[in-house]
Amino acid sequence: MNDRNITRAFVVETPSVPGNLGKVATAIGFSGGDIGEVETVQVGPTSTLRTFTVHCDHEEQLKQIQEAIRELGGGIRLHAVSDDVLRAHEGGKIHMTSRFDVRSLADLRRVYTPGVANVCRVIEEEPEKARLYTSIGNTVAIVTDGTAILGLGDIGPVAGMPVMEGKAALFDRFVGISGIPILLSSQDPDEMVRTVKTISPGFGGILLEDIGSPRCFEIEERLKNELDIPVMHDDQHGTAVVTLAAVISAARSVGVDLKDAVVGQIGLGAAGLACCRMYMAYGVPKVIGADKSDAAKKRLQQHGGEPVDSVEELLKQSDIVVATTGVPGLIQEKWVRDGHIILALSNPKPEIEPEAAQSAGAAYAADGRSVNNILGFPGIFRGVLNARSSEISHEMLVAAAEAIADQTKPGELVPHPLNSRVHQVVAQAVETVAQTEK
Ligand SMILES: NC(=O)c1ccc[n+]([C@@H]2O[C@H](COP(=O)([O-])OP(=O)(O)OC[C@H]3O[C@@H](n4cnc5c(N)ncnc54)[C@H](O)[C@@H]3O)[C@@H](O)[C@H]2O)c1
Numbered sequence: 001m002n003d004r005n006i007t008r009a010f011v012v013e014t015p016s017v018p019g020n021l022g023k024v025a026t027a028i029g030f031s032g033g034d035i036g037e038v039e040t041v042q043v044g045p046t047s048t049l050r051t052f053t054v055h056c057d058h059e060e061q062l063k064q065i066q067e068a069i070r071e072l073g074g075g076i077r078l079h080a081v082s083d084d085v086l087r088a089h090e091g092g093k094i095h096m097t098s099r100f101d102v103r104s105l106a107d108l109r110r111v112y113t114p115g116v117a118n119v120c121r122v123i124e125e126e127p128e129k130a131r132l133y134t135s136i137g138n139t140v141a142i143v144t145d146g147t148a149i150l151g152l153g154d155i156g157p158v159a160g161m162p163v164m165e166g167k168a169a170l171f172d173r174f175v176g177i178s179g180i181p182i183l184l185s186s187q188d189p190d191e192m193v194r195t196v197k198t199i200s201p202g203f204g205g206i207l208l209e210d211i212g213s214p215r216c217f218e219i220e221e222r223l224k225n226e227l228d229i230p231v232m233h234d235d236q237h238g239t240a241v242v243t244l245a246a247v248i249s250a251a252r253s254v255g256v257d258l259k260d261a262v263v264g265q266i267g268l269g270a271a272g273l274a275c276c277r278m279y280m281a282y283g284v285p286k287v288i289g290a291d292k293s294d295a296a297k298k299r300l301q302q303h304g305g306e307p308v309d310s311v312e313e314l315l316k317q318s319d320i321v322v323a324t325t326g327v328p329g330l331i332q333e334k335w336v337r338d339g340h341i342i343l344a345l346s347n348p349k350p351e352i353e354p355e356a357a358q359s360a361g362a363a364y365a366a367d368g369r370s371v372n373n374i375l376g377f378p379g380i381f382r383g384v385l386n387a388r389s390s391e392i393s394h395e396m397l398v399a400a401a402e403a404i405a406d407q408t409k410p411g412e413l414v415p416h417p418l419n420s421r422v423h424q425v426v427a428q429a430v431e432t433v434a435q436t437e438k
């Protein structure tokens with residue numbers, strides 16, 4: 001399937017006569033739309049109302065599909081075209097709920113005053129009991145300043161909130177952690193560090209998200225040093241873990257030993273530099289990198305990688321190519337060599353569509369929807385919180401990457417993120433390393 005940027009729900013009424021469903025489906029398909037679900041909303045003696053979820057590439061195609069349905073005639077009527085994704089976001093995606101059902105006066109006295117005062121005293125006397133008697137040990141702050149929201153760039157923290165709510169929803173769904181978005185209205189590293197430290201007592205860990213480079217490096221480093229709870233910048237290390245897992249799986253599939261491979265990284269920002277550091281630490285002998293910023297290339301050099309002058313040159317020299325630039329279409333098909341492994345990880349759109357890379361000769365190709373840090377951050381935090389570890393070490397990250405690679409089925413690069421076993425296995429791998437490091 002091509003990249004489908006637009007998803008809409010078409011509400012269509014047809015006379016209840018056999019063949020009409022087929023006519024609508026054909027009109028959508030011939031105009032280039034992919035049909036997802038078809039839901040029958042109402043069946044009456046004379047007419048039937050259905051909702052067709054349709055994926056298509058661009059607005060023009062969307063108009064063509066609407067026209068094609070309207071032209072069908074014969075009593076077929078298009079009632080509405082609604083944006084399901086936007087609708088699903090109405091009211092936000094997350095909500096704080098109570099684990100205690102307050103129904104009676106006795107409940108009230110237990111949950112709240114006066115019962116709660118004794119619990120406060122217990123914690124005052126033994127602060128570590130907060131882990132037992134509050135939600136702090138199971139709560140992670142998802143902190144952003146909105147400067148590198150996906151590949152959309154510096155769109156501000158409020159516009160980035162849907163991403164943060166999405167990460168919170170995934171924390172809850174996969175590993176039962178409460179993720180609380182924290183939106184910072186400052187981009188000043190000193191103020192950001194101070195603010196996160198000030199609010200840190202309420203959290204068991206800090207996930208930094210979509211904070212642009214190079215500020216993200218300093219902010220993460222300082223918070224790691226100054227806080228005694230685990231801190232991880234997802235776009236750096238979550239991405240590096242999942243990318244290493246994909247690189248390990250790809251190398252296994254094509255029979256390449258990573259100890260002989262050249263890995264090329266395009267985009268040496270938050271995600272790219274961390275990926276390079278991970279490949280090198282894992283034993284890849286030659287890691288080359290391209291970036292439009294000289295400062296970013298210099299940083300790669302300081303970490304032991306080799307900058308190259310252009311994206312084209314990088315593709316010439318690499319066996320495995322990973323891109324995290326936020327620039328859709330940056331990799332041209334003519335640069336792809338037979339047997340290349342290409343991971344174009346930028347969201348929401350990749351540097352090259354996987355289908356295009358594969359038809360140009362790539363042995364394996366994937367984008368940022370499948371090779372995504374969703375496979376890493378939930379299990380990593382579950383593991384460290386279980387172990388009550390105060391930090392996330394490099395060894396834990398490598399264990400997480402290997403666990404993900406080991407869960408990958410032959411022929412795939414990474415496991416499916418909805419396979420909840422993967423998150424449990426990552427958590428166990430991280431917890432095991434954390435226990436040995438104590
Ligand atoms: N799939 C995933 O799990 C995942 C995880 C993290 C980030 N990403 C994606 O990676 C992209 C970058 O994220 P980031 O947090 O690293 O951002 P960033 O701003 O820190 O880094 C982007 C880097 O790309 C470089 N760049 C931009 N245009 C370029 C070009 N034309 N040629 C060469 N280099 C160029 C920039 O100079 C910068 O160093 C985003 O699109 C994001 O969605 C994906």
Ligand SMILES: O=C(O)C[C@H](O)C(=O)O
Nearest residue numbers: 149150151235347372373
């Ligand atoms: O949010 C995602 O889908 C992955 C990653 O954190 C990104 O910034 O692209």
Ligand SMILES: [Mg+2]
Nearest residue numbers: 150209210235
């Ligand atoms: Mg991100």
